[in-house]
Amino acid sequence: MDKEELLDMSPAEFRSMARRGEWTSDTVGKIARGYVNANLAIVPQDVAFEFLLFCTRNPAPCPVIDVTEPGNPHPSEMVAKEADLRTDLPRYRVFENGELIDEPTDIKKYWRDDLVAFLMGCSLSFEWVLEAVNIHFRLIGDFFTSVPCIPAGPFHGPIVASCRVFENSDLAVRALQVSSRHPSMHGAPIHIGDPAAIGITDLSKPDAFAPDPPARLPEPGETIMFWAAGVTPQAVALQAKLPFIITHKAGHMFIGDQLAQEQAAL
Amino acid sequence: MDKEELLDMSPAEFRSMARRGEWTSDTVGKIARGYVNANLAIVPQDVAFEFLLFCTRNPAPCPVIDVTEPGNPHPSEMVAKEADLRTDLPRYRVFENGELIDEPTDIKKYWRDDLVAFLMGCSLSFEWVLEAVNIHFRLIGDFFTSVPCIPAGPFHGPIVASCRVFENSDLAVRALQVSSRHPSMHGAPIHIGDPAAIGITDLSKPDAFAPDPPARLPEPGETIMFWAAGVTPQAVALQAKLPFIITHKAGHMFIGDQLAQEQAAL
Numbered sequence: 001m002d003k004e005e006l007l008d009m010s011p012a013e014f015r016s017m018a019r020r021g022e023w024t025s026d027t028v029g030k031i032a033r034g035y036v037n038a039n040l041a042i043v044p045q046d047v048a049f050e051f052l053l054f055c056t057r058n059p060a061p062c063p064v065i066d067v068t069e070p071g072n073p074h075p076s077e078m079v080a081k082e083a084d085l086r087t088d089l090p091r092y093r094v095f096e097n098g099e100l101i102d103e104p105t106d107i108k109k110y111w112r113d114d115l116v117a118f119l120m121g122c123s124l125s126f127e128w129v130l131e132a133v134n135i136h137f138r139l140i141g142d143f144f145t146s147v148p149c150i151p152a153g154p155f156h157g158p159i160v161a162s163c164r165v166f167e168n169s170d171l172a173v174r175a176l177q178v179s180s181r182h183p184s185m186h187g188a189p190i191h192i193g194d195p196a197a198i199g200i201t202d203l204s205k206p207d208a209f210a211p212d213p214p215a216r217l218p219e220p221g222e223t224i225m226f227w228a229a230g231v232t233p234q235a236v237a238l239q240a241k242l243p244f245i246i247t248h249k250a251g252h253m254f255i256g257d258q259l260a261q262e263q264a265a266l
Numbered sequence: 267m268d269k270e271e272l273l274d275m276s277p278a279e280f281r282s283m284a285r286r287g288e289w290t291s292d293t294v295g296k297i298a299r300g301y302v303n304a305n306l307a308i309v310p311q312d313v314a315f316e317f318l319l320f321c322t323r324n325p326a327p328c329p330v331i332d333v334t335e336p337g338n339p340h341p342s343e344m345v346a347k348e349a350d351l352r353t354d355l356p357r358y359r360v361f362e363n364g365e366l367i368d369e370p371t372d373i374k375k376y377w378r379d380d381l382v383a384f385l386m387g388c389s390l391s392f393e394w395v396l397e398a399v400n401i402h403f404r405l406i407g408d409f410f411t412s413v414p415c416i417p418a419g420p421f422h423g424p425i426v427a428s429c430r431v432f433e434n435s436d437l438a439v440r441a442l443q444v445s446s447r448h449p450s451m452h453g454a455p456i457h458i459g460d461p462a463a464i465g466i467t468d469l470s471k472p473d474a475f476a477p478d479p480p481a482r483l484p485e486p487g488e489t490i491m492f493w494a495a496g497v498t499p500q501a502v503a504l505q506a507k508l509p510f511i512i513t514h515k516a517g518h519m520f521i522g523d524q525l526a527q528e529q530a531a532l
Contacts, residue, residue: 049314052319052322053318053333056333067322069319265446265453
């Protein structure tokens with residue numbers, strides 16, 4: 001399948017392909033142009049309230065799109081009624097007591113009646129929106145900040161932020177306006193300007209995701225903005241060293257049936 | 267204390283007065299002009315996940331402002347750090363198995379270590395915002411609609427909507443724009459126009475709250491809009507016939523430390 005065919009594919013077609021095990025690599029900017037991407041975190045029912053509370057208290061890094069009932073792998077209420085979260089992402093990560101034990105392409109054998117799945121908004125959706133309105137930027141990468149999340153139960157830790165650079169202030173203003181309309185994709189930036197103000201000392205060394213090859217660093221006259229990133233809830237869930245948790249593998253996203261633009265708040 | 271003194275009072279001063287039992291009547295449009303009002307629902311921990319899930323799935327009627335940890339009566343994370351939800355509202359309602367058993371002015375004797383308090387946004391906050399920007403309207407009252415909430419666990423039922431009438435379309439357009447900026451106060455209208463389209467047959471007979479004296483009904487050329495109302499989560503919690511639940515008494519609101527305008531999404 002060529003590049004344009006993948007971009008023109010519907011979310012349902014892609015999920016079906018992933019379900020059949022025919023796509024196991026990352027989806028970043030490659031699949032179903034314009035459709036919402038979502039981060040996945042699956043936790044046992046006994047910590048589901050505290051994890052949902054953590055997300056409620058930290059909507060910038062953890063914008064909840066859908067939460068399933070315990071044992072139900074279908075995110076039927078809000079997105080993609082036919083989807084099966086056990087099979088429809090290209091690759092997963094399974095953790096026991098904070099240790100990675102498997103990176104399977106489906107999680108059927110790990111599924112349990114007490115598991116609750118959280119789908120959370122993703123900046124990849126927001127990047128489709130920026131692309132659609134001709135706002136260009138350079139993604140520098142994801143960084144741990146000195147800004148703490150509001151804790152809930154065992155869940156705590158810093159906000160992880162993605163750094164984007166805009167060639168001029170006009171583009172940055174437009175990006176701030178557009179992102180403000182999309183709270184389900186991390187909303188407005190959490191910071192404009194000096195990285196040191198949020199505890200980031202070296203933009204050349206992202207802590208989490210980094211593009212390959214690395215993006216050109218900010219130059220004088222450019223505007224730097226930071227958005228809360230979907231890596232945050234995963235980092236927070238892992239540090240809690242839960243007995244059992246499943247996430248998607250970074251970049252191997254769930255793709256829902258709504259266009260990112262459809263989710264604009266106003 | 268005269269009318270203007272009450273309107274100029276700070277939220278902390280009002281909560282302190284309620285705590286001392288010196289204000290036990292309703293707060294509607296009378297206290298701390300411009301500050302956020304919140305609906306209160308307190309449920310046992312064993313249904314807290316499902317109730318939070320219900321709110322997450324139905325953000326228009328149930329915009330969560332704060333949720334406390336089990337047993338903690340202080341909504342410290344997001345609003346009014348010093349507040350005590352057991353004493354700082356003027357009047358409460360206590361239900362057992364769906365039956366009203368008490369309407370106390372504090373709930374100290376009912377408080378338990380397993381109780382989780384939910385503060386949810388309120389259209390009274392939104393009305394401060396409308397007043398501040400000179401958008402006038404007539405509040406007709408609250409009505410049960412034929413629009414179902416998305417269920418979660420034992421929680422289900424129709425959206426209850428408040429009906430407001432605007433003398434002309436320009437005012438209605440402005441009200442739609444302004445309310446869209448305030449998702450924490452029920453956000454945009456859920457319906458414009460014909461009440462019958464959402465199952466409301468008689469605007470002269472509100473099902474829940476009705477102003478006294480009744481407002482003049484809509485006339486030709488006026489615009490009718492409906493917003494999801496904070497009565498919804500209470501109605502839903504009551505029909506679930508939980509063994510135990512506490513709410514505020516209608517109109518006897520929690521008043522938080524933020525101005526309603528501060529909570530604008532953008």
